[in-house]
Amino acid sequence: MEKHIISNNIFRAICQILILFCPMSELQAQNIIPKPNNIVMGSGQFELNSQTKLYTNLKGQEKLLMDKYLQTLPFHFTTGKAKDKANVIKLLIEPLQTQNQEAYQLSVTPEEVIIKGNAGAGLFYGLQTMTQLGVSHTPSTMNIPCAIVNDEPRFVHRGYMLDVSRHFFDKNFIIKMLDILSFYKINTFHWHLVDTGGWRIQIDKYPKLTELAAYRSFSDLNDWWTDHNRFCKKDSIGAYGGFYTKQDIKEIVAYATAHHINIIPEIDMPGHSRDVLWAYPELACQDKNANNSNELCIGNEKTFRFCEDVLIEIMELFPSKYIHIGGDEANRNIWKDCSLCKKRMEEEHITKVADLQSYFTNRMEKFLAKHGRTMIGWDEILDGDISQNAVVMSWREEVDGGGEALRKGHRVIMSPTSHCYLDYYQDCPYFEPQGLLGYIPLKKVYNFEPMPTGNFDQSLVLGIQGNLWTEHVPTINNAEYKTFPRMQAIAEIGWTQPELKDYDNFRTRALSAMDYLKEKKNLHPFNLRTEIGPRMESLQPCTNLAKGKKVNYLAPYDPSFAGSKEATLTDGWLGDWNGNGDRWQGFVGNMDVVIDMETPTEIQAIGSSFLFVPTGGQYLPDSIEISISNDGKTYKTLKKISVTSDYSILFHIYTFAWAGQEKARYIRYHATKPITWGDILCDEIIIK
Template sequence: MKHLLFYLSLFCSLGIQAQTLLPLPVQQQAGNGTFALDRRYKLVSNLKGEDSKYIKEQVAMLMGSPQSTAQAQPRGVIMLRLNPGGSAAEGYKLNVTTDTIRIEASTAAGIFYGIQTLRQLEQQQRIPCTEIADSPRFVHRGFMLDTSRHFWSKEFIKKQIDALAYFKLNSLHLHLTDSEGWRIQIKKYPQLTDETAYRPLINHSQWIDGGRKYCKKGTPGAYGGYYTQKDLKEIVAYARSRYINVIPEIEIPGHSHEVMQVFKNLSCTGQGDGFDLCVGNERTFKFLTDVLKEVISVFPSKVIHIGGDEATMLYWKKCPKCIGLYNRMNMTDTTQIQGYIISRIDSFLTANGRRMIGWDEILDGTTLSPQALVMSWRGEQGGIKASQMKHHVVMSPSKFYYLDHYQDKPETQPKAFGGYSPLEKVYTYDPVPAELKGTDAEKYIDGIQGNLWTECVETSSHAEYMMYPRLLAIAETAWGTKSSYADFRKRVLSMESYLRSKGYNCFDLNRETDTYKTETAK
């Protein structure tokens, strides 16, 4: 309530500029006058190395005018000060007067976010005088893009990275492998992309009904593609310059139909049947560790996603190798077969200086290493259980944060996977479960993530339509300072205009026909 009253009073004093801030800052005080951007300026900064380069590019984009030379007297000063320990990680302090802009932060990311706030405040080359102290609620503020069900160009991904950064999101999770196509070049196993990166049908349902067939690149009508390691390193570097971490996902042990079509001996039948890798086959682990070594060489992320969801376990129950493993390890439940492979991959990643993260099924049938993270998608229970076990958690319950769900009445919308998650539902959801509030386990909720699965999403315009503006609700929730939904909606309408001016396709909130009824995540 205090934040809401403070913001309402602030809105009255700042006028139209306040409508443009998203996410809202923690504290803000309005000043008098404006700082004009259409003039020569002097940049004073103690940032060094790559951070200095990245930030200078952002300042130049904001100012739209050159720095002063020795011969030209500056008419404005921009001061960027890195002060380790001076504020919360990724937080910043911003002060704008008529002749000076000052940003102070403990990290370069904080400086970057201060500049994004300036970009949002700017109108007609002027920034209102103001003082802001700001920092995020969560350390993980993410978006996942499914590149397997449908393939997305490198340029499309970079475009979305720009939007993520503008709204202070800091994690891009790429779902790179699934039954519909293997999308990452693995130099040791070129067959993966040679044989399963393309398929004869773009439509997902038709592809399934047609027997899940793949084809070679160049086949008439072939659809698909993959990212070379060079492509992915370029994406990682682009994201890094916007303080976004790229998390790769290699899906195991389920969702692996494509792998077993290439290496049939990794299936329980030896014929490529089913969707789950044969856990009783030691060759499976050789394959996976080989793949993960190359993934680690491409992605500097300290966190590697291994999937772990929706294993059918059907063939494990009658596979001689899996039954042998079951008996040798004195297992009492089939889920322990999944637990065995998850535990071994967890140990491998730990030994290689990385942390494993997976969907909440990774909690089943094993004891995870202390550093393993859990992404809770089947409601809140996985997140509650994991945090109470002192595992760090990213909340991503499908009922609220799956962006492949309908956002209005289905008959008015393009095809979606199902569900109903309009903007208000996404915005008003509190990702910290009531059971955890005020307990020690609450501190293990690292953040939240919106996920765009793409079974029903074939085009870039459709993908953006599903992302925006719901991703803005996730961004403000992740940053932490929230207003009423009515106020948020007004700011979203302003941001939709901005996004369209930059070439993004948004769901038109002005045409929303349905109203949301409260429901829980459970």
């Protein structure tokens, strides 16, 4: 017996030595996402089977949560003891060198798996790494290679937002997603529960919200828009929609809690409220209703009573310290002619109509704070004075990538449209399901750095979040397709230190992860193996006599689509599939530019490309005129083009050009479309 104990001790020591000298390159074969901050692979493996024991020193609520989580696994453990030395997994609360509550240390030898953490969250994440390391031969057995892992997250907020208003996803799908998200150490589920597309949560005090505004006449939003955005009752013919009962919410919150995911509910206000106005029209401004307004009346005290009543029931259901009120994209012009809003402005000494929203936001912030909660809002809440306690979710690049919020001392969650909007196309749009606006491939997501440059307190950057808006995501399969693998990239950005990141290595691991999701979890992720990639024409400079020449703007470009500003149209580069970024330049209905060739130049062709994504407000011009001049005053028209747009086409890049033989110094390209919203987007004026 004594010899056996000695030999086991020697064997364990040898394993530890082998682990310490195993090269890091072996990580590539282990498929762990997010990449651990420190891992050393060893030789040998631990065999998890039906006789494997589990011991933990967890107590109280954390033990209850762990027990609930373990019940969801296919493995069935027998109860172990602290002194067990063989075929045992130990989950131990022990102080680590870091104080991070999500940190863990994982040690795997042939005899035992030991996971240590400062808190239950760390033990949970250690289990996720252990599971990703392992190879399952049957649902209830697994071989786990020997390794030592020391790991902790970079950011405290690693989030995923799902919009269930535009298209509804049932309780089972939400639970399925929570399971997958937690597997990749995502710790926040931002639940966009209400919006213009439908109200999705039971509110006892306002039953009409679900009786009258949880179902609509069409599933497809374009068809619904044609039908004047009519809501209907559940039993109406063709009714589409649904909502979560309070019991549903309680079950989902309990499941999320056991998986160490915090659910942040979003109740959008004061804009995006057509659903509310349909159910309770008295909350609209004077002479407004659900057909011509999306905004609550800020002059009406009933609005505040409604919002506070709803938030009280929301806080009863969700333990999250954060409550999201939206606050984005309100049409502030709605309030300017309302007598109640005018009266509110007079009473509160508000001089600008737009500042009514700041008044509203501040009241909501104070109300939530009184109840021990912290308000989150989209970055529009910065338009005015707001409590520094409010957290800003930064989504608009024109708001300096969160810089304004950081300069004002707000905590910020980085979620820019340029990198984190999962409803955008992730591959060549000609072969993709319908998307919104632009092109955000996996590599672009992965290369995002959420920590802005500048002099500010870096602890204010709470983390990163991927958002799935569902205007064009009608099915579960489509939601899974758009979410993965880009959410794995978000997970790695949020967890792994930037110096350890490498896209090629990540892509290899993502390929294995997609196989796992398809084969083991019955998900429908994007097929990364058949990725087409960027627009070929955008990968190398184009031949252009106008390259580097000055562009005079007779009409301004849209600052929201500035491209590379004055250099955009003659920098020698064509645009990619994405209208955002530095390649495409937008004009709100009137593109009128003159290129100065500096000297009279022989010209054989003048042309330009336009990006057409009508669902994203990126339109073709209706008319184009190409003309030339030698003095910059008198112009000769070379060609007029009338354009008819086919709105059944969801994405296309069109080129409009003149060809001939001329000599001129100045080239004018004038393209127009009478619009009040959206842009015509051009990438380059090509002269040959």
